Amino acid sequence: MTFTFQKASQTAVVVRIGKALDFRNAAEFKAACQEHARQGIRYYVLDFSSTGILDSTGLGVIFSLYRQLTPAGGQVVFASVSRPVQVVVQLTRTYKVFRQFPTVEAALEAGAAPSGPAQIGAGEPRPGDARPQQPTGTL
Amino acid sequence: MPQVHFTRLDHAIDEVHDLFDRWAESGTLDGSLDEDGASVLRLAVHEWIANLVQHAAFPAGARITLDVEPGKSVVRCAIEDSSVGFDFAGQVEQQHAILDAPAPSERGRGLLMLITCTEALAFRPAASGARQRISFCVRAGTGAALFEPLFRPEDLADDFSLLGPDLSDAAPTLASTPAGDGDTHGTAVAYPDAP
Secondary structure, three states: OOEEEEEOOOOEEEEEEOOEEOOOOHHHHHHHHHHHHHOOOOEEEEEOOOOOEEOHHHHHHHHHHHHHHHHHOOEEEEEOOOHHHHHHHHHHOHHHOOOEEOOHHHHHHHHHOOOOOOOOOOOOOOOOOOOOOOOOOOO | OOOEEEOOHHHHHHHHHHHHHHHHHHOOOOOOOOHHHHHHHHHHHHHHHHHHHHHOOOOOOOOEEEEEEEEOOEEEEEEEEOOOOOOHHHHHHHHHHHHOOOOOOOOOOHHHHHHHHOEEEEEEOOEOOEOEEEEEEEEOOOOOOOOHHHOOHHHHHHHOOOOOOOOOOOOOEEEEOOOOOHHHOOEEEEOOOOO
16 A cells, blocks of 8 residues: 655656555545655656556546646656556546556656646647557446 | 455455455456456445445444345446445535536545446435445446546646536436335436446
8 A cells, every 4th residue: 555756857756556546545645746746746657557446536636636737737647557547547538638658668758758738638649659558448 | 146244444445355356366257247347346346335434434333245246247236334324315416516616626526436337326225224235237348438527627628627517418317216116215326328
């Protein structure tokens, strides 16, 4: 029930979501993200490779972070999305909001490129994207 | 399949996921749901029990009973509990109201998630002699499209708020069902888009 923050640059961080992001640790996640935002982090790569549970509360805090960052040109992106998380993303259609990348590295590469403020509907591929992961759910 | 009982609220969610992990290892649900369907079922059960853990009162002690019945391309699930119960329809209404708030809380969407994940959802409130009960199905290939209003990117695009459009087309409707009809003498959730 842990997550780790790994700073990738002055403005980017990789958050390795552990086994779960749900009502049990959502508040802790939110507080940690806000602390990083105060330190100038504007680009959050959420690594879901080990995540089996993302519930409504977990998704809610991600959206809260997104709402906080977007006006300032920040972004939240998903990387290495596990199948159970992909199911949630498909059910909730949040792929329309959060870009997905097959790897953390690809997400960081895209974040390093000048792209301006986060674009709504950025789940769709755009020219110059570092191979964003397409929604693959069959739901 | 035998019923499973949870009596330790603090551990109930962990025990639920341990149970689903064991079922995944043993292939218990393989004949009924594919991997994604099993994830949907797990999520639905998680959301309901999380709701109980966070919000329900159990003055006489907690006892949550999970009854899962795998069928052909469908799993039927019922969860009874010993809480004093709560106003399901009112809570769902409240959760829809959250969506219309200028700065919506990140919490309070669990029931909407549950509704999205499931079919044939029926709720029986706690009453004298009857425990609160919810039942639903998860079908292979489940993919309800009702959840989109939960987070509305188009509104964020407009003004970074979640104020927005009329949800009447997408929101499930709640209707009281007649008493005396098995477990349906509570609230049923109808799906406008259901086939």
